[in-house]
Amino acid sequence: MQHRGRFITLEGGEGVGKSTNLVMVADYLEARGLEVVRTREPGGTPRAEAIRGLLLDPASEEPLDDDAELLLVFAARAQHLARVVRPALERGAWVVCDRFTDATFAYQGGGRGLDKTRISELEAFVQRGLSPDLTLLLDMPMAASQQRLEGRLDRDQSQRDRFEQERGDFFEAVRDAYLERAEAAPHRLHIINADQPLEAVQNDLRAVLERRLEEWA
Numbered sequence: 705m706q707h708r709g710r711f712i713t714l715e716g717g718e719g720v721g722k723s724t725n726l727v728m729v730a731d732y733l734e735a736r737g738l739e740v741v742r743t744r745e746p747g748g749t750p751r752a753e754a755i756r757g758l759l760l761d762p763a764s765e766e767p768l769d770d771d772a773e774l775l776l777v778f779a780a781r782a783q784h785l786a787r788v789v790r791p792a793l794e795r796g797a798w799v800v801c802d803r804f805t806d807a808t809f810a811y812q813g814g815g816r817g818l819d820k821t822r823i824s825e826l827e828a829f830v831q832r833g834l835s836p837d838l839t840l841l842l843d844m845p846m847a848a849s850q851q852r853l854e855g856r857l858d859r860d861q862s863q864r865d866r867f868e869q870e871r872g873d874f875f876e877a878v879r880d881a882y883l884e885r886a887e888a889a890p891h892r893l894h895i896i897n898a899d900q901p902l903e904a905v906q907n908d909l910r911a912v913l914e915r916r917l918e919e920w921a
């Protein structure tokens with residue numbers, strides 16, 4: 705697809721610093737005079753946020769089927785692409801998004817063990833060739849990111865969202881799937897060591913952005 709803006713995504717497991725660093729990335733681009741749309745998945749529009757609610761709702765009286773989860777993720781994505789991402793890119797804005805389809809390969813593919821070919825088929829159907837220009841994968845060992853989230857995860861098990869309720873091996877599989885994605889597409893996906901002080905993480909992010917901006921100039 706032809707577009708003038710650029711599409712940048714932040715990825716990684718729970719608590720690795722995606723939301724924190726999205727602000728830095730967007731501020732960095734805005735400081736260069738670019739229009740930036742900050743958004744997230746699942747979500748980014750009122751209807752897609754409603755789907756996010758369904759995905760995260762821990763209500764245990766009706767467990768969510770894995771295939772239904774996958775389709776909901778892509779339903780939210782279709783709405784987000786139609787209402788926010790494509791219009792922004794088409795008018796020349798840059799889009800910085802907290803999670804996108806790499807998360808589907810990691811969580812539904814790696815974590816749930818769903819067929820990755822099926823995920824690729826849905827990706828092609830929903831995205832019609834649109835994919836991120838750059839993905840910043842914040843990577844760190846699960847134990848360290850869990851520590852950062854300690855306060856949040858201290859809550860009673862029943863207060864956690866559906867993903868927070870998963871066990872350690874689920875998150876290990878998510879991390880492995882992310883790293884596999886990075887290995888398969890090293891030009892698009894940059895691994896950033898997230899297990900460092902924030903200033904060091906942000907220096908690494910700025911270095912990648914600087915190189916990319918030069919390349920795209």
Ligand code: Z5A
Pocket residue numbers: 716717718719720721722723724725745746777802803804805806807808809811812852853867868898900901902903905
């Ligand atoms: N999901 C899916 O299954 N399939 C899909 O296709 C998509 C999503 C798109 C919601 O995502 C769930 O949706 C997600 C997967 C699923 N569930 N999980 N897990 P989410 O992005 O909203 O969920 P999250 O990963 O749990 O977000 P988060 O907890 O907000 O994490 P974060 O954004 O990566 O971290 P943060 O909020 O920026 O930082 C966490 C804390 O660490 C915070 O106190 C910071 O101040 C601190 N921090 C950040 N960086 C540092 C450094 N460098 N040092 C020390 N402390 C730091």
